[in-house]
Amino acid sequence: MAFILLAATCAFGQTPRRIVSLAPSLTRQVYDLTCQDRLVGITTFCPDYAKGKQVIGSLTLLNFEKILTLKPDLVLASTDSNRKNDIERLRRLGVKVEVFEGCEAFSCMCREFRRLGVILGRGKDADRIVAGVSKRISGLRARLPAEGRPRVFWQMGTSPLITASARTFTGEIIRAAGATNIFENLPAKYPRVNVESVAAADPDVIFVVSDMEGLENGAAAWRTFPRIKAVKANRVYVMDADLVCQPTPGMYLKAFEAVMEKLYPGLS
Secondary structure (H helix, E strand, O other), rough: HHHHHHHHHHOOOOOOEEEEEEEEHHHHHHHHHOHHHHHEEEOOOOOOHHHEEOOOEEEOOOOHHHHHHHHOOEEEEEOOOOOHHHHHHHHHOOOOEEOOOOOHHHHEEEEEHHHHHHHOOHHHHHHHHHHHHHHHHHHHHHHOOOOOOOEEEEEHHHHOOEEOOOOHHHHHHHHHOOOOEEEOOOOOOOOOOOOHHHHHHHHOEEEEEOOOOHHHHHHHHHOOOOHHHHHHHHOOEOOOHHOOOOOHHHHHHHHHHHHHHHHHHOOO
16 A cells, blocks of 8 residues: 555656546545645536536536646546546546546545545545544444344435445445345345335335435335335435435545434434
8 A cells, every 4th residue: 555655646746736626526535635726627516615616517528628728737537437438538638637446435435535645745634534534433333232223225216216235335334334224235236126125125214315316305205105114203314415425535424424313313
């Protein structure tokens, strides 16, 4: 790991001062490292707090001419947000692009965040942030009830009905929170399921991710299934997509805290 970080530092030489971010998670991490003053370009999918920065297109439709006019000395891209062809085109145009892994595990998020920190000259800050996040998560986990694992259904889409398996960072959060994901063993990361299978599994808690396919009122839709334990106990919770769908150390912690608060009221 030390060799990789040293290599990253040597490869860039001077700390980049003009940065274009092509992924929302990377934009958030630039802000977490207090380097937002160097950010000159973002996509339409980047968070609201980044408004005021130049928009260089969407995740799948980049304005290459505009990127070039911004004269970035570094473009940040992600394997789960950006197309390989776009990255290769930028490199052919002489733009330095650093590609980060689209992480599904907390350990991966921390590793990639530290790598970004080193590249931006904020390595110590990244280490401090990761240490603080890890300590907070460990502290909450130490307070988990000794018995009783709530059974959870996590809804991410409605047409079709989509959930998250154990192979995702959402699945990892559910597991770390001492709960059981009713669809954890499905092979796909984000499998399609049906209402009948959810009802048959009879979860204790249902989480509905909002802002995805108009799921703001997703909790209300489950009222038509009053026999499901979660519905009967009024434990159907709406979670904001921006809170629980950002694969960064800081947002992983916030998502974990939000899930813990719903599963164990008063614990945090």
